[in-house]
Amino acid sequence: MRLSVECFIACRIFSISTAKPFKPNDMYTFILLAIAIPYTAMGSCPNINKRAEWGAQPAKSTLKLKINPAPYVVVHHSETPPCTDAGACKNRVKNIQSYHMNTKGWQDIGYNFLIGGDGSIFEGRGWGIHGAHLPSFNQRSIGICLIGSFQNNVPSSIQISALRSLISCGTDLGKIDQNYRLIGHRQGGSTDCPGNKLQEILKTMPHFEPRPVCTCPKIVSRSEWKAKAPTEIIPLTIDPPPYVVVHHSATQNCTNLTSCLKMVKGIQDFHMDTNEWDDIGYQFLIGTEGTIFEGRGWGRKGAHVPKFNARSIGVCLIGNFQIMPPVQIQLDSLKALTDCGVQNGKIAENYTIIGHRQGSATLCPGDYLYEIVQNMSRYNPNPS
Incomplete structure (x- = not known):
């Protein structure tokens, strides 16, 4: 037998x-x-529709969470019409992935999981994978999106039940820390997400964290990359500044810390020795592998677009984005840096973001990067 x-x-x-x-x-x-x-x-896991079951596009690349099991669960809403049956929810998830990958240029759908109005759960990036839903928490959280718009509408009871079951499943499987903290998207970024009605429900749930620790990303200081001393330092005229100006270096990419350090030093040498500027032109620079480098730093006038130098933070993404798009980790670092600036009073809470070409006759920050900037929620088409 x-x-x-x-x-x-x-x-x-x-x-x-x-x-x-x-x-x-x-x-x-x-x-x-x-x-x-x-x-x-x-265990106590509910049924989860796998990527193959809902017809997901293959991810362009994946990164593992830096902290696993994840200490945070971040809840979002899709800010779309709701879906109330399996077929409609499947199509909605496919549309969200298409928007994230094809319009925003992300590596995959941004969330780890999504929940339809009928309570059906869909695998997004899945357990243990770095998301693209809240930059300061992407590396240490599971992002869950409830499909619908919950600023004025209340999510269905079956959606909330599915959310509870999914979180319980994560803790049982060792994918979510037993002492996890639950937050809404708005608690880590400048947004209304997950909507007022859903946020109120989160406040009543176990493990809700009213004051999450929004850590700033690691920034390589001037002394660490051995910057030359500036010949003059001038403070910003408007501080905190109302603008973030995005640039590209129009150089080759740098693929590791050593090559990025060399690239940043080369840019400073060019700006000071050839252009005869007081210092490197930008306040910050971001390498191809996501490392952030301090240029002039917070609160100091830049030399990157004359019309905005005294009232902006200039951030340069290293690479030539006229010929190719930036990688997602650079964009994540840009968002984490701006969120850090807002949280610490270094960037105005109502700031807007623009590309270099909007203030000067130039192709910078390159067509690929500028298209991404135009799709950012803080993009300002008519800066003054």
């Missing part, structure tokens, strides 16, 4: 726990064990 894997394990557990070989009259205990094992293996 062939035994299933569960039956075989049940026999072994019985023999080990009782120090006796399995006998036919022990069948009652055996049956209980055989039933319990697969149930225990499933």
